[in-house]
Amino acid sequence: MTVPALDPFVEFIRSTRMSQVFRDEVGWLWPLCESVHFLGLILLIGAAGFFDLRLLGFLKGVPLRSAKKFVPWAMVGFAMNLLTGLIFFISQPQQYATNLAMWLKVLFLLVAGINAMLFETSFSDRLMTLEPGADTPLSAKVIGAVSLLSWFAVLYFGRMLPYLDPNPRSGV
């Protein structure tokens, strides 16, 4: 299941100086980035998950406006993971570019991102006026569920990446 069209792209990335340095000259970079990637995922899922649970109608004693104050921390976690994820990709593009799990991960990242944008542009203002203790409308529950499920799908396809890869490869 290789995608031949991507091979020149993979070769190009691997041939860049940055890719060579990341891959061959800084041995501790990969384990460091793996560690940061896991800390980022905890921050992202912990902080976004709290807000999603409130959207789903749990934690009714928490005003939505207050729960939303955790969202910037989810964005910090996302930024940590985007940066370290790019370093993984630049170092070993062949592990990702033709890997179906990688593209499913990207798909769910897009679902989570579009869902969050939809929330911000069309629902956020109205929901922020909810009385503390009030249940959330169905629209909020759907957005919370989509968010929570898509972040766990991102985690799932990320962690399953080495095992869903149709190309033989080494490393974890």
Place this chain on the structure above:
Amino acid sequence: MQFFAWLQETPFAQWVASDPSLLAYPTILTLHTVGMAIVVGTCVVMDLRLLGIAGDVPLAALARAPRLVWTGFFINAATGIALFTTDAEHKATQTVFFVKLSLIFLALVVYARLRTLVFRGTPPGVASVSGEVKALAVLSLVLWAGATVAGRLMAYLI
């Protein structure tokens, strides 16, 4: 050591380690990461709140955190044991594995102490967060981060 050698040879350990099914090692490892996100994510959100982040979130809301923490902990104890059996002889001698277990133990002790300090006595949400609670919240963040990094480094350190 004989015990670990035996453990590693049990049919269960062999199945986890080398069955080609995605439900064996890959899914167990992924569930271990899901459990981590639940346990540590919940504790981190609680610690941030105790340190004043989203300060208007009522502390009472955190009273239900233990359900999530123990659900995640159970998932990770079960999947962790399964993963351990696949490489028991090696992991039993791996320093970073014992560092990870010690950090998890300490983080849970701090979590239990925080629960006592924050939720016993005055009604939650009324008492202000004391200096001791803040110090323990920082310690909790450090211990969980350390446990996470130690776990990740098990794949890289001998």
